[in-house]
Amino acid sequence: MSFIEKLQNIDRRWLYLLAWIFVLYPLINPLGLPVPIQKESTAWNKAVNDIPDGSVVIFSCMFSIASIPELYPMTIATFSHLLTKNCKIIVATFWADGALVFDQTLLKQFDPAKYGKVYGKDWIDLGYVPGAETAMRAFADDMVNTFPKDYINSQPTGSYEIMKNIKTAKDVDIIVSFESGTPGVGEWLRQWNTPYGTKLIVGCSGVSAPGMAPYLQSGQLSANLPGLTSTAEYELLIKRPALAVAGVDAVSMSHLLVVLLVILGNVGYFATRGRKS
Amino acid sequence: MSNVLRRIEIPIALTIIFTLLQVIPYYFRWESDTKLVDPLDSAAGITSQWVLLVVAWSIFIGVISLIQVHGKTVQKRGKGWYYSIIVLATCIVMTIAGLPFPKELGLGINNPVYTFLFNNVQSPLSATVFATIAFFITSAAYRSFRAKNIEATIVLVAGLLLVMSNAPLFTATVPLIKTIGQWIYDIPNMATNRAVTIGAALGLVALAVRTLLGRERGYLRGGGD
Numbered sequence: 001m002s003f004i005e006k007l008q009n010i011d012r013r014w015l016y017l018l019a020w021i022f023v024l025y026p027l028i029n030p031l032g033l034p035v036p037i038q039k040e041s042t043a044w045n046k047a048v049n050d051i052p053d054g055s056v057v058i059f060s061c062m063f064s065i066a067s068i069p070e071l072y073p074m075t076i077a078t079f080s081h082l083l084t085k086n087c088k089i090i091v092a093t094f095w096a097d098g099a100l101v102f103d104q105t106l107l108k109q110f111d112p113a114k115y116g117k118v119y120g121k122d123w124i125d126l127g128y129v130p131g132a133e134t135a136m137r138a139f140a141d142d143m144v145n146t147f148p149k150d151y152i153n154s155q156p157t158g159s160y161e162i163m164k165n166i167k168t169a170k171d172v173d174i175i176v177s178f179e180s181g182t183p184g185v186g187e188w189l190r191q192w193n194t195p196y197g198t199k200l201i202v203g204c205s206g207v208s209a210p211g212m213a214p215y216l217q218s219g220q221l222s223a224n225l226p227g228l229t230s231t232a233e234y235e236l237l238i239k240r241p242a243l244a245v246a247g248v249d250a251v252s253m254s255h256l257l258v259v260l261l262v263i264l265g266n267v268g269y270f271a272t273r274g275r276k277s
Numbered sequence: 278m279s280n281v282l283r284r285i286e287i288p289i290a291l292t293i294i295f296t297l298l299q300v301i302p303y304y305f306r307w308e309s310d311t312k313l314v315d316p317l318d319s320a321a322g323i324t325s326q327w328v329l330l331v332v333a334w335s336i337f338i339g340v341i342s343l344i345q346v347h348g349k350t351v352q353k354r355g356k357g358w359y360y361s362i363i364v365l366a367t368c369i370v371m372t373i374a375g376l377p378f379p380k381e382l383g384l385g386i387n388n389p390v391y392t393f394l395f396n397n398v399q400s401p402l403s404a405t406v407f408a409t410i411a412f413f414i415t416s417a418a419y420r421s422f423r424a425k426n427i428e429a430t431i432v433l434v435a436g437l438l439l440v441m442s443n444a445p446l447f448t449a450t451v452p453l454i455k456t457i458g459q460w461i462y463d464i465p466n467m468a469t470n471r472a473v474t475i476g477a478a479l480g481l482v483a484l485a486v487r488t489l490l491g492r493e494r495g496y497l498r499g500g501g502d
Contacts, residue, residue: 008423010419012416015412015415015416015419016412016415016416018415019411019412019415020412023411033445033446033449034445034449035445035449036445036448036449036452036455038448038455039459064403065399065400065403065404066403066404066406066407067407068400068403068404069404069407069408100386100395103386104386104392104395104396104400105396105400129329130329130332130333130336131328131329131332131333132332134325134328134329134332135325135328135329135332137325138322138325138326138328138329141318141321141322141325142322142326145326146326146329151386154377154385195303206443209462210462210466210470211470213462213463213466213467213470213471214467214470214471214474217463217467227443229443229444229445232445248445251443251444251445252444252445252446252447253446254411254415255440255441255443255444255446255447256444256446256447257415258414258415258418258419258440259437259440259441261415261418261419262418262419262422262433262437264419265419265420265422265423266422266423266424266433269423269424269425270424
């Protein structure tokens with residue numbers, strides 16, 4: 001087999017090794033490649049910035065632990081951005097892992113008290129309730145009875161000052177949801193956005209982004225932050241470079257590898273096509 | 278009496294009643310001042326809370342099923358029985374450590390054993406399994422993206438442009454790549470996704486109508502009549 005023929009049939013172990021090197025090297029030695037700001041991150045930054053004072057925000061981690069590498073950077077960046085604003089934050093999730101992701105990882109990174117936010121007055125963590133779309137509907141109708149106790153102190157939800165005037169979806173101004181599947185954007189739209197008109201912005205993994213396009217175009221979704229690249233742009237916009245900026249070089253290099261391999265495969269294919277026929 | 282309770286019409290009637298209870302207030306919520314819709318809306322809200330209880334209880338069924346399946350595997354020394362021991366042990370330890378009561382024992386989400394297992398076992402294992410997709414995608418893209426015909430070439434070119442438009446390395450060097458990638462995302466992708474979404478929604482409407490008419494019985498008695 002000639003070299004050119006081998007190009008279209010490289011052993012997958014070599015591919016795995018190359019992928020490993022192309023991802024690992026920029027993580028160990030950051031290349032500092034430029035990150036141009038695109039419209040998704042700009043729209044996301046504007047949507048968070050434009051949240052008026054005194055607004056009520058639902059903050060939802062609708063993803064499992066497996067999606068942490070991609071979705072956690074945008075979650076932490078947006079939460080820190082929200083904490084700088086004068087709004088009330090209700091953390092709630094309909095994914096079993098979501099409450100753990102928020103409590104065990106995000107809250108360990110920084111304390112909302114450092115931003116002057118008081119638990120139970122400015123923000124509250126309601127945790128997880130099973131039932132997916134039905135639970136989301138129940139939450140919209142009666143927030144306190146759907147989550148009878150908060151997640152952190154296990155105290156009656158209705159006893160907290162923040163919940164005094166927040167009873168149903170009508171009292172909520174915007175949903176900020178991070179998700180990697182179902183339940184997710186479709187359920188928020190059906191049970192919150194359409195019946196109550198609650199504004200919705202969604203951060204998602206890169207692979208979910210194409211499915212968001214119809215909702216963005218129709219205006220049902222106000223902003224979408226897809227994947228690590230957009231998150232890196234957002235981190236730069238809020239002047240808080242962190243995990244995504246550190247990882248975006250690896251994204252570039254892994255994409256470069258895919259492009260190079262596809263070109264090599266096609267070079268091999270076209271060079272040998274005539275010979276085979 | 279028992280024969281009457283086993284009649285197929287009973288679950289079908291219950292399905293129709295509870296489906297309509299959810300559907301009617303949803304479409305007439307804007308008219309909620311009317312005396313007809315308010316009680317229906319309230320009843321729909323109560324039944325939603327019932328569903329949450331049913332789903333919460335079903336989690337116990339899941340745990341019992343897991344214990345039964347893996348318990349039998351261990352008992353019979355079936356294939357990979359030692360993995361079943363790990364599953365059972367971690368399930369029991371996580372469940373006990375994560376119980377929110379009694380507080381005096383320090384159990385719950387802040388229990389050190391629970392936190393340790395979550396941060397040092399569950400999180401890295403889940404992330405690692407998910408990350409292996411990157412290797413498979415690289416290999417799959419290399420093997421499948423071949424310009425063998427017109428259709429394959431269109432997919433190849435569109436796919437490569439989208440890959441490149443998502444990498445700052447390319448968009449910073451040639452900004453036009455992002456413009457083209459954005460066009461693919463905004464126009465052909467959006468149109469296709471919208472068609473799929475609308476098609477699926479129409480299918481769901483048809484399924485709901487068939488269920489309401491009692492014609493769809495796939496959810497009853499294992500799908501049989």
